[in-house]
Amino acid sequence: MKTAVVICPGRGTYNKAELGTLGRHFPDARLMARFDAMRVAEGQETLSALDGAARFSGAKHTRGDNASALIYAAALGDFLSIDGDAVQVVAVTGNSMGWYSALACADALSPEDGFTVVNTMGRLMQDALIGGQLVYPHMGADWRPDPDRKAALLHQVAEIDARDGHRLALSIDLGGMLVLAGNEAGLAAFEAEAPPTEGRFPLRLGNHAAFHTDLQAPVARQGRAALAPALFGQPRLPLVDGRGAIWWPGASDPQALWDYTLGHQVTQSYDFTAAIRTAAREFAPDLFIVTGPGTTLGGAVAQSLILSGWDGMGSKDDFKARQAAAPMLVSMGLDEQRGLATGTTEREIQE
Structure with missing residues (x-):
């Protein structure tokens, strides 16, 4: 069994090529129905309708109140699709908005509570659109x-x-x-x-707004007022945050996790490079699995590993040689790599 760190992407990853991702890959129809019902209750278009649209609309699909929920559902769906008999997830992290997805993957938030957090924050940021x-x-x-x-x-x-x-x-x-x-x-x-x-x-x-700067302080205040600390619990898996700090199962303070998520994480710089460095050095996984949607985060992961001096890599050519010899970076947005995480073949994916 291979060990893996799972990495959840942030905003900007659900684009034209990703239209239909949830319809193709989301593994739990009942959970999707609950997400859709939660959107209807908020007067929002359902994820099923957005993802199943005949064509992609940049004006609609990239809005924070739509994009955040689509990306969260795609990331969580991919995490739930990982073959637990072949892959042992040893830690979870994410980029920017992907932190919310990581919280749900690690069970610090239930799938529904994670959806509430990401949908609320996406709506608040879209309504304010500061910077x-x-x-x-x-x-x-x-x-x-x-x-x-x-x-x-x-x-x-x-x-x-x-x-x-x-x-x-x-x-x-x-x-x-x-x-x-x-x-x-x-x-x-x-x-x-x-x-x-x-x-x-x-x-x-x-x-996009001026995420992870103090310009977002009003949004952080609104988020803290709307989202109760009781939503947060102990993670089941180690979580690496946007400072490179680890939240350990059984040793994390849910109140502090709420405070970081709706405080520092919103208004201060997010150091994704440090998160990957910590994940690599502390957990030394066989694989770094990047969930969907999209494939754009893979380059940043590879660059972060190079900057960390991981496995002796010092350049793009070093990474490509290492990846060709024995894949360590798995992008679930690529059908040819998805099976390394899910245990399915490319033919099964296409069918």
Whole structure:
């Protein structure tokens, strides 16, 4: 049996290619019906209707109040589909909104309570839509660590943030990428001053707010008022949070977990790179399984492992050679890799 750390993705991972993901892969029709009923009770379109739409709508499917619930359900469904006879999950983590999914996967929240948390926070953030986010790389195409470049970029961010009327901060340390968040003045200044790279960066993220910055303090307050600490319990599996800290089964304070989830996690930088470093070094898994939807988080996981010096890897070529010799990164959004986690063959998936 192989050991695995499961990694849940965040916003921006349910896109056109992912339309129909829940219909294809979600393993529990009764649980999906409960999620749909909860959406109806809130006056929202059901996940079944959103996922089963004839065509993808960026304006509809990427809204925080829709995207968060779709991504949560896809991630949880994939976690429930992992073959427990072949894979032993030793820890769970996630990127940004994926923390909420990780809480449910680790049983610190029930599936329904996790849905309540993610649906509530997605709606509150969409209603407020304070600020925005953009993405910019600090690693080159070879994925070799370049700490001086990263430090220079963060210095530039701090310099912009110090200007009158400008807000800009590190939102997510995402492997080889910096996800920056701020107000329009701060974001526009960085876009104007950062050298264009790879033909698409700096890249503004649509329908995203200034997540993981103190601009989200009003949303955090609303979330704490709407979501009771009693929803949270002891995790059944170790949880690695956005600081790289571990919440251990039987040794975690549910009140503190609520406080972190609806406090620090909302208003402070999310260090996904540190989460992967801790997961690798503390649990030394055979596999890193990235749940769906989508496949975009795999690169950030690989980059984070390189930055951690994991298994002697120091570049993209090192990772590709290691992955080809014995796959350690499994993306459940790819049919050809999904079976490594679920025990199903590609033919069974297609049928």
